Amino acid sequence: MNILTQKFTTKHDTAPFTQIKNDDFSPAFKEGIASAKAEIDAIVNATETPTFENTIAAMSYSGAMLDRISNVFFNLHSAETNDEIQQIAQEVSPLLSEFSNDIRLNAALFEKVKAIYDRKETLNLTAEQETLLDKQYKSFSRNGANLPEEKKTTLRALDMELSKLSLEFGENVLAETNAFQLHVTDEKDLSGLPEGAIEGAREIAKSVEKEGWVFTLDYPSYIPFMTYADNRExxxxxxxxxxSKGFQKNKHNNQEIVLKIVKLRHERAQLLGYNSYANFVLEERMAESPEKVHSFLNDLLEKAKPAAEKEFKQLTDFARDLDGIDQLEKWDGAYYSEKLKQQLFNLDDEKLKPYFQLEKVLNGAFTIAGKLYGLTFKEVHDIEKYHDDVTTYEVKDENGNFIAIFYADFFPRKGKRNGAWMTSYKSQYVKDDKNERPHISIVCNFTKPTETKPSLLTFNEVTTLFHEFGHALHGMLANTTYPSLSGTSVYWDFVELPSQIMENWCYEPEALALFANHYKTGEMIPMEYIQKIKESASFQEGMATLRQLSFGMLDMGWHSKNPNNINDVKAFELEQFANTQLYPDVPENAMSTAFSHIFQGGYASGYYSYKWAEVLDADAFELFREKGIFDTETATSFKDNVLSKGGTEHPMKLYKRFRGQEPKPEALLKRAGLL
Structure with a gap:
């Protein structure tokens, strides 16, 4: 008996991680796919007239076993992978692609969906049902259901190829990240580095049985080195x-893969009757079209560029005066920015870190969620975990009703990809009058506690934790009927609103008072530090905005035009960066070959959405500012109109219901000090 194919009998149906073996996955996927196919066949072969319930709703609830298996497997593939899991991913990804194509290209099923879609005006549907119907119909039409047979076959082949390439891209980036170590044996090369970074490097060295200190390309190791190390070489x-990840002359080079991916995406979009891949993607976004995105990015560029150039000149002059640096290079940026920031605000991460002990920051996020949304988080020890580092919580509302399971996984390790993300093991939905509650997880890469110190966060890591926790709240507070519209299943350029708005509380004295206490003495963070955190929040915001815009423009460059004449990744990048470049180019480096967001994650034609969501979050937080950052009425409105609604209606409708108006970019420009 395969544990993955049975309904879990654990507390709250959580994943029984300790009982799952790698060998279980392949057979489970095959059984899950067969079971989901049978459910779809039953819908197709039903002889009754197609209705919303027997077709659209039935489809939404189908494939539950396969979803459960996929959620467990792909979350482990990101957070606790090994050679065996990577091998299984290569094997099952094409099967999953093929299965989703079997559904999307099932003519008889589409006929039933279309019959309902064509008479939707007469059906008296709720807003959520209308959205689901629209989504189901488009999942066919946008995946070739209206195409003739031979074109459907071409589409299948494209999708299989794309899913393989994107996996390969990610595995190359991971291999390149793991392959490099900076091994330091001379203590003077550690000059400038904070104690925590040195201690971390010694522990990495021990773990790979080397003398001295080892620095890696993982963020908790890389960022402190780039920010503080005095040794410029x-x-x-x-x-x-x-x-140069993915850009070296070795077997992990991603240049060909990048070119193949953009060309295949373009071919796929053209096949479906769209001008470009971006046109295809943006049809299902708040932004709606490439033209709108370009004008959004260019508008921000126009406002941010003068500030960025001024800031860059200030930084250049500062480095020249301090160290006689004639030409500021990319590897100087973080280092001199930190020094300049210290000079201007007398505030550095090392001063702040003792006030941001990981456990206290997490409890602070919990307390804030309690004040805003009435939630309580209780650590529990009777829920299985996939690694000892993970902590598990039961989440309840103010009346003691069970809301969600929350997993937190905070430290780097070999089988875990870089960065930070929120994910779910089970979505919320309502079926047979039972509200199934979600299992939500956040995964980060913070510095591990050492023998002498707890895990202390940089301020940047504090905002990262709050950001991912904001996504988690979106998942936990979900309250929709259908699983495919629940939680973070929203338009991509809306999904960052709940996460980015949470970051605002990190800058508010009232909120910091709840968790920013010195890990040794317990004293609260001094007011002057809070003041400086607020003042320094817009430090070099012009340069930061330019950097974000450059990534968004590179993404749109790859996806909003015909890429068939591009054959040199590096040359193409230089063209895209022409308007946003401040530092001299580094010939040995390329961005695209490790730009996992757009070539492995789902951000293709969507990178602009970080900035788009910043406009939303700045505008939304203005209301909290006006009414009070813990104002219950505002929080309840945000929960009822945004967090609990998932993707049940068009996001602009939900947003306007909360805010009373469309978002205005002024709030962002004001916050960023660019007005």
């Missing part, structure tokens, strides 16, 4: 390694 060495 070593910063350069590390930066070159970081920037």
């Amino acid at each position: 070593l910063r350069k060495k590390l930066a070159l390694a970081f920037g």
Whole structure:
């Protein structure tokens, strides 16, 4: 008996991680696919007239076993992978692609959906049902259901190829990240580095049985080195390694893969009757079209560029005066920015870190969620975990009703990809009058506690934790009927609103008072530090905005035009960066070959949405500012109109219901000090 194919009999039906073996996955996927196919066949072969309930709703609830298996497997593939799991991913990804194509290209099923879609005006549907119907219909039409047979076959082949390429891309980036180590044996090369970074590097060295200190391309190791290490040559060495992931003459080179992916995506969009891949993607976004995205990015560029150039000149002059640096290079940016920031605000991460002990910051996020949304988080020890580092919580509302399971996984390890993300093991939905509650997880890469110190966060990591926790609240507070519209299943350029709005509380004295206490003495963070955190929040915001815009423009460059004449990744990038470039180019480096967001994650034609969501979050937080950052009425409105609604209606409708108006970019420009 395969545990993955049975309904879990654990507390709250949580995943029984300790009982799952890698060998279970392949057979479980095959059984899950067969079971989901049978459910779809039953819908297709039903002889009754197609109705919303027997077709659209039935489809939404189908494939539950397969979803459960996929959620467990792909979350482990990201957070606790190994060679065996990577091998299984290569094997099952094409099967899953083929299965989803079997559904999307099932003519008889589409006929039933279309019959309902064509008479939707007469059906008296709720807003959520209408959205689901629209989504189901488009999942066919946008995946070739209206195409003639031979074109459907072409589409299938494209999708299989794309899913393989994107996996390969990610595995190459991971291999390149793991392959590089900066091994330091001379203590003077550690000059400038904070104690925590040195201690972390010694522990990495021990774990790989080397003397001295080892720095890697993982963020908790890479960022402190680039920010604090006085040795410019070593910063350069590390930066070159970081920037050349997927761009070296070896078997992990991603250049061909990048070119193949953009060309296949374009071909797929054209096949479906769209001008470009971006046109295809943006039809299902708040932004709606490439033209709108370009004008959004260019508008922000126009406002941010003068500030960015001014800031860059200030930084250049500062580095020249301080160290006689003639030409500021990319590996100097973080280092001199930190020094300048310290000079201007006398505030550095090392001063702040003692006030941001991981456990206290997490409890602070819990307390804030309690004040805003009436939630309580209780650590529990009777829920299985996939690694000892994970902590598990039961989440309840103010009346003691069970709301969600929350997993938190905070430290780097070999089988875990870089960065931070929120994910779910089970979505919320309502079926047979039972509200199934979600299992939500956040995964980050913060510095591990050492023998002498707890895990202390940089301020940037504090905002990262709050950001992912905001996504988690979106998942936990979900209250929709259908699983495919629940939680974070929203338009991509809306999904960052709940996460980014949470970051705002990190800058508010009232909120910091709840968790920013010195890990040794317990004293609260001094008011002057809070003041400086607020003042420094817009430090170099012009440069940061330019950087984000450059990534968004590179993404749109790859996806909003015909890419068939592009054959040099690097040359193409230089063209895209022409308007946003401040530092001299580094010939050995490329961005695209490790731009996992758009070539492995789902951000293709969507990178602009970070900035788009910043406009939403700044505008939304203005209301909290006006009414009070813990104002219950505002929080309840945000929960009822945004967090609990998932993707049940068009996001602009939901947003306007909360805010009373469309978002205005002024709030963002004001917050960023660019007005």
